[in-house]
Amino acid sequence: MANSNTPPAAAKPGAPLALWLVLLAAAGAFALTMGTRQTMGLFLSALNTSTGLGIGSISLAFAFGQLWWGLTQPFAGAVADRIGTGRVILLGVALVALGTFITPYMTTTAGLVLAIGVLAAGGAGMAGPSVLMAATARLVPLRHRGLATGVVNAGGSFGQFVMAPIAIGLTAAVGWASAMQWLGVLVLLALPAAWVLRGNSQALAAQAAAASGARALTAREAVAQALATPSYRYLAAGFLVCGFHVAFLATHLPGVIAACGLAPEIGGWSLAVIGLFNIVGSLGMGWAVGRWRMKSLLSLLYAVRGLAVLAFLLAPKTPAVVLVFAAVMGVTFLSTVPPTAGLVAKMFGTANMALLFGVVMLSHQIGGFLGAYLGGSVFQATGSYDWVWYIDIVLAAGAALVHLPIREAHPPRPAASAA
Template sequence: MSATSSVPAPPGARRALPAMLILVAGCVIALITFGPRSVFGLFLLPMSQEFGWGRDVFGLAVALQNLLWGLGSPFAGAIADRFGTVRVMCCGALLYAAGLVLMSYATTPGMLHLTAGIMVGFGLSAASFNLVLAAFGKLLPDQWKSIGFGAATAAGSFGQFLFPPLSRALMDTIGWHETLIVFGAALLIVMPFSLALATRGVAAAKPGAAAAAPQQGIGAAIGEALRHPSYVMLVLGFFTCGFQLAFITVHMPAFLVDNGVSLSVGAYTLALIGLFNILGSLTAGYLSSRVSRKWLLAWIYAGRGVAIAAFVLLPITPLSCYVFGAAMGFLWLSTVPPTSGLVMLMFGTRYMAMLYGFAFFSHQVGGFLGVWLGGMLYVATGSYSWVWWLSVALSFASAAINLPIKERPVVRVPVAA
């Protein structure tokens, strides 16, 4: 495929940008927005120790962040589908940045929940890779779409690889307060890069029968999706992904400290997850256009169950942490390309941001419960064991629930003239 290929625009539409420029801009946005939120676990201990909070206080803040990120995603997606991506992303980036900066001044649980939870959560819903994926579905040529989904996910993964050691270095030199301010300033980079993802005036691609439908309103699109069994199963399976990712991201560093492993090992483990997730996301993006997406998802979820069970059963050492980070990283966000690809296959691209947003809401409800239960059960039992084994059980449940999915466009009957 040519690096200069672009989507043909109908008469009167704005001129399409080169596909490579769109791809690079979207990947930069995914990297910048995913990086800071992936290192929140590194702030759990210093903030809790400085202010005398239990882990449940910080855990609830990040749980709220995950829930509101998911809750806001369908609405942000619907607005972007109707009015374009740029304004939504700019507003989201400003809210996300303000949340991080004000979090550095949070001295009470309520202020922490407002900043790290509500502001960052809603900011992420309007400025993260869920909107990037939807924009790619509309702007990239057909031959670029699957690899674009994988590349955007991999870019977010690179943010997770880059930000943990960067966070540790900044926290050791300028302190955790100032580190949050630096990250808030970095998020402003999103605003100029979002211009390349402008979707107003761009004709949606038509990947199959799903696009040959009569004109739909938002309500009809939502109703159609929620009545479609394969979409419902896809959404339910995505719950597990959020549960596991949020729990590990937030509680893994503290879990390792509890087991006699340094916080630096926790940071490097998160970095390894990000590094290997680049390979896993690109591989999943490549395979999504070549093999059955539902089987790909089933194998990913089952693989996670095996990796988590092995990690919990074996002695916790720096080596076992790094091996777990590499294995889990390969499977980390590799669910995103086949999941977003199935949404596009089933319903087309017109309401992709909104419909993927509903799937992502399920993901973030899982994230809310993973972080919240991690903190609550730790306070109640002094251990994370229950949550680790619940993660294993959910892995195999999600592997099973994806198998009945039918991989074909929804059948629509044209309205009679």
């Protein structure tokens, strides 16, 4: 008889029902947390009008949220690896709901930093990709791991696609403040995922270590080994660029569109289109990681981003152009996650994956902080977003190049590793 603490999916790892239950739980949780966070940019103008703080000050709260979302993930991953994924997700979902619900009551920069940056973003980090991807890798068979990470990642995109129109509709019906609070309530639908994904990878690693007579790596040893691996550092550097790009678009694309003289609704639909086409990109990338070299796929994605931004700057700013640009960005938006997570698992195994992918996500969110903050600061100083786009193109070219020397193989490991 299976242990009562063993997740249903872990009892029979190859069972189709168990597999889809895991994917539904992880993708659904990511859809709700990511979808809520990615629609916050729609409320930036309303927050500015309500508080009078200025775009720069409000962008600081969003930027801090990007950074804090990343800072929480290595720690949340380490706790999930050892204590259990379910408890971490439970707390994370509750904090996202609380932070989102109280945001309309905040009238100072410090209050917005607390609600958006600490509570909502921190909770989303706890119930974010490092914990969800690691739980999925632990609970599904190896042969399905690439596609499974693509499905989970697509969940975040589906959340953005669905939540943006919901936010627009609720704002029109009940006002921006009540709309934001309803989004906070909707996040609570992710709570059942805490039960489905419960368990931890260190228990499995300990069993493997006992069977082989070896010793599993501690969290400190795992991080030290990863940071000493050049390929891991290159991967983190490239993911920093991804964070810059994603956070700038999520926070400021509605403002970019408004600056072009287009209707505000185009901004909301652009975010929805990004979410829709990111589903295509995520599923396609989940399929591709099992067939082509992951570092080559990442280089291609970053190169396409840079070229798309350049084309957007040169093209006339019509609704059709904006939506096509959003579609192209959607295909590349978060499709970097499956190959990045896949490389971490391929290089270091799953025993400390939540922790090590969390460190890479921290790099991503340092870039996210810069993208969200510089977007508002540059616009406030120059009245235009052009210089941020120029920086983005240069960074995309650098990211395309930095992935080329990555070695897709296990680095030399001490005999103590049981991964």
